[in-house]
Amino acid sequence: MRERLMYLLAAAAAFLLTWNLYKIFFVLPITANVAAYQIVYFHVPAAFTALSGFFVALGASGLYLATGKFKYDEFAAAVTEVALAFATVNLITGSIWARYAWGIWWTWDARLTSMLTCWLIYAGYMILRRSIEEPTQRARLSAVLSILGCVDVGFVYKSIEWFRTQHPSPVLSIRDGGGMGPGMEAPIYWNFLGLACLSAILIIVRMRQEETAREIDSLRRMAHSY
Amino acid sequence: MEPREFQFVFGALTIAWLIVIAYVISIATRERRLRKELDRVRKMVEGK
Numbered sequence: 716m717r718e719r720l721m722y723l724l725a726a727a728a729a730f731l732l733t734w735n736l737y738k739i740f741f742v743l744p745i746t747a748n749v750a751a752y753q754i755v756y757f758h759v760p761a762a763f764t765a766l767s768g769f770f771v772a773l774g775a776s777g778l779y780l781a782t783g784k785f786k787y788d789e790f791a792a793a794v795t796e797v798a799l800a801f802a803t804v805n806l807i808t809g810s811i812w813a814r815y816a817w818g819i820w821w822t823w824d825a826r827l828t829s830m831l832t833c834w835l836i837y838a839g840y841m842i843l844r845r846s847i848e849e850p851t852q853r854a855r856l857s858a859v860l861s862i863l864g865c866v867d868v869g870f871v872y873k874s875i876e877w878f879r880t881q882h883p884s885p886v887l888s889i890r891d892g893g894g895m896g897p898g899m900e901a902p903i904y905w906n907f908l909g910l911a912c913l914s915a916i917l918i919i920v921r922m923r924q925e926e927t928a929r930e931i932d933s934l935r936r937m938a939h940s941y
Numbered sequence: 942m943e944p945r946e947f948q949f950v951f952g953a954l955t956i957a958w959l960i961v962i963a964y965v966i967s968i969a970t971r972e973r974r975l976r977k978e979l980d981r982v983r984k985m986v987e988g989k
């Protein structure tokens with residue numbers, strides 16, 4: 716069942732991302748009100764994927780703290796790791812776009828700084844998980860960090876409305892921005908869907924790995940108790 | 942698209958996909974390591 720779902724998601728992701736690549740480079744008009752706008756079609760969906768992943772991890776962490784069931788902790792860990800990978804894509808593509816549009820790789824702007832802080836918080840989450848051996852303590856501390864880290868996720872999202880600095884203010888019409896032009900926004904959402912499918916596959920695999928790691932851990936304990 | 946713009950777009954997309962591919966490879970490597978470890982620990986438990 717899991718395998719079939721993964722193949723289905725892989726096919727959907729491959730189709731959506733390839734179709735969008737074709738649309739972005741061959742169908743959409745060459746001129747737009749955003750310089751090197753093709754980068755935005757990956758930069759923004761990567762941010763959507765990362766931030767929504769951190770929010771899902773927040774829910775799973777809350778459920779772990781409420782129920783004490785390890786499956787929620789494993790799910791939170793899997794989602795956070797995948798979201799962190801996409802946050803990396805977001806930061807790096809954003810930096811390359813900034814070099815072209817602004818002439819600089821980086822600036823300590825509110826959006827950029829809060830996103831980097833977010834990346835550091837969740838990188839810290841991954842380091843925390845590796846540094847604690849005891850499963851209950853690891854799960855509890857990770858859940859607390861995930862919940863606290865989510866405050867910054869909200870800040871990242873709202874920062875372009877609260878602070879008018881270097882990063883463009885909301886462009887997408889769903890955020891009351893001016894829009895990118897007729898028909899130019901749709902590939903952003905389709906790419907987000909494609910990346911979400913890809914993320915779902917990676918999360919399933921990571922969940923399975925977390926389960927295997929727990930099995931190894933319990934077998935080791937069993938072996939030592941003999 | 943002017944050549945300079947193309948270079949940036951191409952560079953950004955290449956790096957984005959390289960990050961995703963590197964992550965997928967790291968997951969696959971971990972998967973192999975975990976399978977080996979599980980087999981080893983299972984044998985250890987069965988042997989006791």
